[in-house]
Amino acid sequence: MKKAEQKKTVSAATAAPRIRITDTTLRDAHQSLWATRMRTDDILAVAEEVDNAGYYSLECWGGATFDVCLRFLRENPWERLRQLKAVCKKTPLQMLLRGQNILGYKNYPDDVLERFVALACENGMDIFRIFDALNDTRNLERAIQAVKKYGGHAQGTICYTFSPVHTVDNFVAIAREQVSMGIDTLCIKDMAGILTPGAATELVSALVKAVNVPVQLHSHMTSGMAVAMYLSAVKAGAGAIDTAVSTMSGFSSQPPTETLVAILESEGFTTGLNHAEVAKINAHFRALKKVRQPSSAGAVEPVDADVLEHHIPGGMISNLRSQLQQQGALERLPEVLDELPRTRADMGYPPLVTPTSQIVGVQAVLNVLAGKRYEMVTQETRDYVKGLYGRSPAPITPKLAKQILNGEKPVTCRPADLLKPGLAEAAAQIAPKLIEKEEDILSYCLFPEVALGYFKWRAKPADQRDPIPADIEEGSAKQAETKGNVDTPAPVAQVDADTQRFAEIGRFVASLAGLVQGSGTISLPASAPLLPQPAAPAAAPVAPPVKAIDAAPQGPTINAPLNGTFYRSAGPDKPALANEGDSLKAGAPLCIVEAMKLFNQIKADKPLKIVKFLVEHGAVVAKGQPLALVCY
Numbered sequence: 001m002k003k004a005e006q007k008k009t010v011s012a013a014t015a016a017p018r019i020r021i022t023d024t025t026l027r028d029a030h031q032s033l034w035a036t037r038m039r040t041d042d043i044l045a046v047a048e049e050v051d052n053a054g055y056y057s058l059e060c061w062g063g064a065t066f067d068v069c070l071r072f073l074r075e076n077p078w079e080r081l082r083q084l085k086a087v088c089k090k091t092p093l094q095m096l097l098r099g100q101n102i103l104g105y106k107n108y109p110d111d112v113l114e115r116f117v118a119l120a121c122e123n124g125m126d127i128f129r130i131f132d133a134l135n136d137t138r139n140l141e142r143a144i145q146a147v148k149k150y151g152g153h154a155q156g157t158i159c160y161t162f163s164p165v166h167t168v169d170n171f172v173a174i175a176r177e178q179v180s181m182g183i184d185t186l187c188i189k190d191m192a193g194i195l196t197p198g199a200a201t202e203l204v205s206a207l208v209k210a211v212n213v214p215v216q217l218h219s220h221m222t223s224g225m226a227v228a229m230y231l232s233a234v235k236a237g238a239g240a241i242d243t244a245v246s247t248m249s250g251f252s253s254q255p256p257t258e259t260l261v262a263i264l265e266s267e268g269f270t271t272g273l274n275h276a277e278v279a280k281i282n283a284h285f286r287a288l289k290k291v292r293q294p295s296s297a298g299a300v301e302p303v304d305a306d307v308l309e310h311h312i313p314g315g316m317i318s319n320l321r322s323q324l325q326q327q328g329a330l331e332r333l334p335e336v337l338d339e340l341p342r343t344r345a346d347m348g349y350p351p352l353v354t355p356t357s358q359i360v361g362v363q364a365v366l367n368v369l370a371g372k373r374y375e376m377v378t379q380e381t382r383d384y385v386k387g388l389y390g391r392s393p394a395p396i397t398p399k400l401a402k403q404i405l406n407g408e409k410p411v412t413c414r415p416a417d418l419l420k421p422g423l424a425e426a427a428a429q430i431a432p433k434l435i436e437k438e439e440d441i442l443s444y445c446l447f448p449e450v451a452l453g454y455f456k457w458r459a460k461p462a463d464q465r466d467p468i469p470a471d472i473e474e475g476s477a478k479q480a481e482t483k484g485n486v487d488t489p490a491p492v493a494q495v496d497a498d499t500q501r502f503a504e505i506g507r508f509v510a511s512l513a514g515l516v517q518g519s520g521t522i523s524l525p526a527s528a529p530l531l532p533q534p535a536a537p538a539a540a541p542v543a544p545p546v547k548a549i550d551a552a553p554q555g556p557t558i559n560a561p562l563n564g565t566f567y568r569s570a571g572p573d574k575p576a577l578a579n580e581g582d583s584l585k586a587g588a589p590l591c592i593v594e595a596m597k598l599f600n601q602i603k604a605d606k607p608l609k610i611v612k613f614l615v616e617h618g619a620v621v622a623k624g625q626p627l628a629l630v631c632y
Contacts, residue, residue: 037068158187163393164349190226245258554629
C-alpha cells in the first residue's frame with residue numbers, strides 16, 4: 001500500500017465521530033421564548049447564513065408557528081415554507097407534526113392528514129418529527145405512512161417522562177413499534193427537561209442496541225440539566241442533538257449551540273458547524289431580540305427545578321403563573337403544583353406535552369380552585385377518559401373512570417377511525433373567491449375560524465385591511481432598518497398586552513375555571529365538532545349581528561369567562577347554538593368564547609330564556625363582559 005493511501009486510511013479510522021446538530025432557533029426556540037412572534041422577514045434576513053452553517057437540519061415549521069402566522073402575524077405559513085426552501089438549498093428543513101393531531105389539539109380525519117403531509121412535502125418540507133402525546137403508536141401510523149409515501153424523512157418520537165409505568169423496556173417497545181412502521185430515525189423528546197444524564201445513558205444505550213435507526217435527543221433547559229444530559233446521551237450512542245444559538249437558548253428553550261459545540265469538540269467529537277456563520281446568526285438574533293422578546297420575559301426564572309416534580313413544560317409554567325396572578329390567585333400556585341402529580345396519576349401518567357399538558361394542567365387548577373377534586377371536570381378530561389385521545393399509559397383510576405363514563409363504554413379503537421373524511425366538507429364551506437391555493441383548504445381544516453379570518457383580511461385591498469398589531473409592525477420596521485448590520489441595537493418594543501395574553505394556551509389555564517356553570521361541567525375545545533358541516537359557500541351569517549350596548553343590561557346576564565373571541569356557532573356557516581327567544585335547559589350550549597385554538601362552549605347554568613345577545617358574532621370580548629341578557 002502506498003504511503004499516501006496508508007495515511008488516508010489511518011486518518012479515516014481515527015477521525016472524530018460526528019454529532020449532527022438540528023437548529024431549533026427558527027421554531028421551538030422562539031416559540032418557547034418569544035410567544036412564536038418571529039416573522040418570515042426575520043428569518044429570511046439570516047436564512048443564507050443559517051444554510052451555510054453546516055446544520056444537520058433546520059426546525060422551522062410546525063408546533064405553534066402555523067396558527068400564529070395566520071392569527072397574529074397575518075402571514076401565510078405555506079408561503080413561509082416556500083420562501084425558506086428557496087434560500088436553504090443545502091440543509092434539510094424539519095417540522096414538528098403531532099401525529100393524527102397534525103398541528104391542532106384534536107384528531108383530524110385521515111384524508112386531511114395525508115393531504116397536509118403531501119402539500120408540506122411539495123412545498124419543501126424534508127424531515128417530519130412525528131409524535132403523539134400518549135406515545136400511542138396507533139396515532140402515528142398514518143402520519144408515518146404519508147410521510148414515506150410522499151418522499152419525506154419520517155422521524156419517530158418517544159415523548160419522555162418518568163412514572164411507575166414508564167420504564168426503559170416500555171420505551172424500547174414503543175421504539176420497536178415505530179421502527180416496524182417504517183421510521184427513518186428516532187427522537188427522544190424531553191419536552192420538560194427532566195431527563196437526567198444517568199437516565200439518558202441507560203435509555204439511549206438500550207435503544208441503540210434494540211433498534212437499527214439513528215437516535216436523536218431533544219430537550220429544554222427548564223431544569224438546567226440538558227447540557228449534561230446531551231453529553232451523556234452522545235457518549236451512549238446518540239448521533240444528533242437539538243440546540244439553538246446562544247441568544248435564543250436557555251430558560252425554557254434548548255441548550256446553546258456554541259456551548260455544546262465546545263463541549264463536544266473537547267470530548268473528541270466533531271459537529272461540522274462553521275463557527276463564523278453561527279456567530280453571524282447569533283448576532284442577528286441578538287439584535288432582533290430587542291424587538292421581538294416579550295416585555296414580560298425578564299420575569300422568567302432561568303432554572304425551574306420544580307419541573308422535576310410536576311413535569312409541566314417550562315413555557316406552560318410561566319404562563320400558569322401569569323394567569324393565576326391575573327386571577328388574584330397566584331398564592332395558590334404551590335397547591336396547583338402539588339396537585340398536578342396526583343391528577344396525572346389519576347389519569348394514567350400521561351406524558352405532559354400538547355395536548356395532555358393542557359388537559360392535566362387545567363384539571364389540576366380546577367381541582368384546587370373548586371375546593372373538591374373533580375367536582376368540576378373539563379370536556380377534554382371527559383374525552384381523554386373515554387379514550388378519544390388514545391390509550392393512557394396506565395389504567396385510569398377506577399373512581400374517576402366511573403364518574404366520567406357514567407355507564408358508557410370507553411373507546412378502544414384508533415380514535416381517528418371514528419372520523420369521516422373532512423376535505424370535501426371543508427372545501428364546500430369556503431367562498432371560492434377566498435381560496436388562492438389548495439393549501440388554503442388545509443389551513444381551514446385545521447383552524448376554521450382563524451383561517452377564514454385571515455382569508456378575508458387577505459382579500460381586502462391593502463389600504464382597507466385591519467392593521468397588524470403595533471408591536472409586530474414596529475418590529476418589522478426596526479429590523480428592516482438594521483438589516484445588513486445585525487449588530488446595530490434595535491429599540492425595544494413593548495408587546496401588546498392582548499397579544500401576549502393569547503400567545504400560548506397556558507396563559508388562560510386558570511381562567512378556564514370560570515367556564516364552570518351550575519352543572520359543574522365545562523365545555524372545552526374537544527367538544528366542538530371536528531369539522532363544520534357542509535353548506536353553501538355564500539351562506540348568510542348565523543344570525544343578524546348584535547352590536548355591543550353601552551348601557552348596563554337590565555337583568556341577569558351570561559358573562560365571558562375569559563378573554564377571547566365571541567362566536568354564536570361552532571364553525572363558519574354552521575347554525576347558531578342558540579338564538580334570541582330560545583329556552584334552554586341547564587347545561588345546554590349558548591355560545592362560544594374562543595382563545596388560541598380552543599372553542600369553549602358556554603352553557604346555561606340552569607334553565608333560562610335568551611332575551612338578547614349583547615355582542616356581535618366574531619367580536620373580541622374581555623373576561624366578565626356580558627354576552628347575553630337572559631331570564632330565569
